[in-house]
Amino acid sequence: MFKRIFNKRFSQFNGHCTVFHRSIRRDSFFIQQRMSAKNKDSGRQVKKYPLATLFLKQLTADKYTTALGSYCAWNRHVNLSPPDFVKEVPENDKHIYNYYDALQYTLYETNYAETEDRTTDPRTTLPGSGISIVILASPVECMAILLEGGRRCPGDMLLVMSKSWITVVPSDLDPSMNKLLVHKAISFESGGRSFIDVFDPPRRVTYFVNFFTRSITDGQTGDGEDLEVNLECPMSSSLKLVRRTDDKFWTRIIMAEANVAYPATLAFAYKVSLQYDIPNDAKLKVVKLSSKEGIENVMQEEILSFLNRLDENADRMVVKPSGVKWHGSVGVTFHPRNEPKRIIDAAIQLFMALDAGDGILVEVFCGPDENDSELMRDYSFRLRANVCRGPNDVPITTTLICGVGKKNEPINGDNTKPQSYESTMIEWGLENDMERIKKLVVKGSANILKSIIRHENALTIEEKGGIGAQTDVIGIDYFLRKKEGVYVPYGIEVNSHDCTINCQLFEFINPSLSGYSVAPLIQTMIDRSQAFLIAGKKILLLNLGVSSKRFILDSAKKHRIKVVLVDTFPEDSSPIPDLVDQYIQYDSSDHTKDDEHADKIIEILEQQDIGIDGCCTFWEDCGPLAAIINEKLDLCGAGVKGALAAKKKSETHQVLSRRTGDIPHFPRTYLYTEKSIHVEDVNDLPSAVEEVGLPCILKLEYGSSAVGVKLCHDLEECTKMFTGLREHLTCESDHPGIGLGHGNSMVVMKPIVGTEHDVDLVLFERQLVAAYVSDNGPTRPGSFTETAACMPSCLRSDKVGQLVTAAYQCCTEIGLESGVFNVELKMTPTGPKLIEINARMGGFYNRHWILKCYGVDMVRCAFMIASGIKPIPPKIVPSCHIMGVMCVPSMHAEVFLSQKFKDAVAELKRQEDVIYTLIEDDFSYATAKTEEPICNIAVCAKNTAKAKSKLLALCSNLEVTTEQYDIPHYVSQFSASSAEREKTPSLPADYSGTTRNIDQRSLNRYTV
Secondary structure, X not given: OHHXXXXXXXXXXXXXXXXXXXXXXXXXXXXXXXXXXXXXXXXXXXXXXXXXHHHOOOOOHHHHEEEOOOOOOOOOOOOOOOOOOOOOOOHHHHHHHHHHHHHHHHHHHOOOOOOEEOOOOOEOOOOOOOOOEEEEOOHHHHHHHHHHHHHHOOXXXXXXXXXXXXXXXXXXXXXXXXXXXXXXEEEEOHHHOEEEEEEEEEEEOOEEEEOOOOOOOOOOOOOOOHHHOOEOOOEXXXXXXXXXXXXXXXXXXXXXXXXXXXXOEEEXXXXXXXXXXXXXXXXXXXXXXXOOOOOHHHHHHHHHHHHHHOOOOOOEEEEEEEOOOOOOOOOOEEEEOOOHHHHHHHHHHHXXXXXXXXXXXXXXXXXXXXXXOHHHHHEEEXXXXXXXXXXXXXXXXXXXXXXXXXXXXXXXXXXXXXXXXXXXXXXOOOHHHHHHHHHHHHHHHHHHHHHHHHHHHOOOHHHHOOOOEEOOEEXXXXXXXXXXXXXXXXXXXXXXXXXXXXXXHHHHHOHHHOOOOOHHHHHHHHHHHHHHHHOOOEEEEEOOOOHHHOHHHHHHHHOOOEEEEEEOOOOOOOHHHHHOOEEEEOOOOOHHHHHHHHHHHHHHHHHOOOOOOEEEOOOHHHHHHHHHHHHHHOOOOOOHHHHHHHHOHHHHHHHHHXXXXXXXXXXXXXXXXXXXXXXXXXXXXXXHHHHHOOOEEEEEOOOOOOOOOEEEOOHHHHHHHHHHHHHHOOOHHHOOOOOHHHOOOEEEEOOOOOEEEEEEEEEEOOEEXXXXXXXXXXXXXXXXXXXXXXXXXXXXXXXXXXXXXXXXXXXXXXXOOOEEEEEEEEEEOOEEXXXXXXXXXOOOOHHHHHHHHHOOOXXXXXHHHHOOOOOOOOOOOOOOEEEEEEEOHHHHHHHHHOHHHHHHHHHHOOOOXXXXXXXXXXXXXXXXXXXXXXXXXXXXXXXXXXXXXXXXXXXXXXXXXXXXXXHHHHOOOOOOOHHHHOOOOOOOOOOOOOOOOXXXXXXXXXXX
């Protein structure tokens, strides 16, 4: 049957490409009403209204797919048939070659490769990310999403053009819910490449976007509507949420809440179930009507009253419909205010065309003052703002575009050509108002989505239309109108998730901006997909460590991860009952027996019938143990070889020093090392010092947190330090968590001169997923304890690239495979030099800063990798600049324990621009030789200079700055960051999330 459909469609082709074109359904949307039809409400004849013929003629399904183009330059002999198990071809698959032609037409004319048919070679393995973002649609509505998705998550962005390509089965997570499995799709890869793929086994849908609804397709197909029922996975909007965002009156209320200007509005709602909570000061009124019979007098009275209340500047009125099927200016008419009969007649006639849940609006016309210029006398323009829900549910206004049209005719995206906001404002002589209006639109649009999010969060699952339903993208239309003598953007309407096509057209016209409008949306699709995948995973967590690391359990609970904790807490300890799924009390502190510990822990898991999806640790001493367990259970992790090499500092440098061969893409790794000699006994010191040279660094071979690190100027000093440390630090109980469980041997290293930097890395199967660079201030005199830090790095971008590359090479070359790691380096005159590798997430404040600055939770990344899922974090510029200082026991113990400081900290925790990180509140192990920081106090600001100023003032108020603890000196080297110095092109709007150089797409975009 499908072959017959194909042959019929191909024989009708005749050299003309048939494409799905949305403008036809709007510009040709002339509505007819059967005047002899009986009123559905009363059974009586409906009064004839001449203008109703203009408004009520339903568009036929055939007109939704329209012939365009003059050639076909691609192969149509491709397999678009349903999967083999489908017995009958769906009726709506007759349009599938039109959809395919639309895709190829776009790819061909925008210089992307033709779609390749790979259906004879089914995809049998899932991607590392595990995600499958499915767009059920014709490609025309979503090309920007598909192409940007191919860039950000290659192979995971899937276009499905037939309902038959998807099956619905009961969810294994909750049998009362439905799981979607995709058997066939057009998958998008980087570079705009696309493939027709068959999946065997089918892929589980982790995010669903449904464009196959009757409202979006003007009745051509509603195939996607029943797929939304009881879905387990996240989805963009839902049928029920779309009814809200497409209700123009409801979104006027949202605009009022968001402090966005809107025209004074009178609405008539027909059988609407929504509750309209109108703010007291809003210029809004709604009249709810449950019948179309006998409404003429009510509408006339309300309209006359409304007209009389308006100010004298309102000289024109607009009558328009509201609801899911009313789009593209269909049914919109303009009328002089002083002709109320025309307004009333138009409103009544339009009301007769409504379906239940629809409405009409009578509102003040918004447009430029015709006295300001000749252009404004005849023309107006619509300003469209695209808003995406970005990482952590932060609304981001991405793109502003305009369309110019006749002032006395409806203006929409289908009857105008997209142009930039800046060009439009300059052409209209409004360049002096450009920045002011832009700020209003960018902020107001984000506030509108924020208000929509707030309302949706208060809805039940039933009201939202699904457990994973939420609004992730909207388009907002504005028109300029004078208010108190200045032009103000007036919000006219909000469009739902099929709103990106105009921004898409603008980006095709301006290829350098490709993907900007939807980049945060794609990241949200990815984040929600991966959150869905990680929920319910059971992770074996080895040793929580100090109390300050209990945020790890909070993060796990937030992401619905089940934790099996192995630790030495008493069983009734406070974090155990609430924050972990299961607890195993086991002492693994003697890490010289890690292989034995691994066998015993695995045995306990088997005895208690505990199945796990992964194993990880955030406690450095347990790194090798976690790696051994993962190897024995064939789970994803750092790798035993790499974990052991990273834990032993001298081994790290010795491995790298042997890597002297040519690498065509990176420097030789021996260039990152300095001499490093393992020392077991005091008798080994002379030869080690002679080989390394003086002065030298003496440190614990397995140490962490810079505990016991000393600079020695001669052999005598080195011997004294060695003896003192060996006597004071003998075993784990002498100072828990600094590596003594692996032994107290020492290492002698050559000192490295330069500025110190941390690189926090995410690796998956030896590939670099993400990297975040921070700068450290000078260490304290007489020790190597950290004093201050800032993020992002103040170095220029090429130096940041050097650090990231060096950190990545050092990790992979010693054998680290998958995980979240922290690398300490110095930037010397000759480039980066390695200090050490920590084969676990960066300690102290690192996780909190990265989360604040980049929106990435490194804890979640670690859990995902442990589960075998490749994280896809956002590649964004930092949202702020963070600068902080450490407090140490020898300088701040008295301040730290004072009630004044505790009260101040309680207040700081409530401030969004301050990050307080408790590191250690147990001073019993602290001495002048081995102290660790107590806490970190940091501030956030728009730039480095403001961050420094705020931090110095805060430290002074908290009495952290003293003559002995010179914070101004510690932060003195932090100057303007590279991002501040190196100017890059700005976006059409204030979306800081994807700003990049035009040619940067060709680069490996793992650096930030």
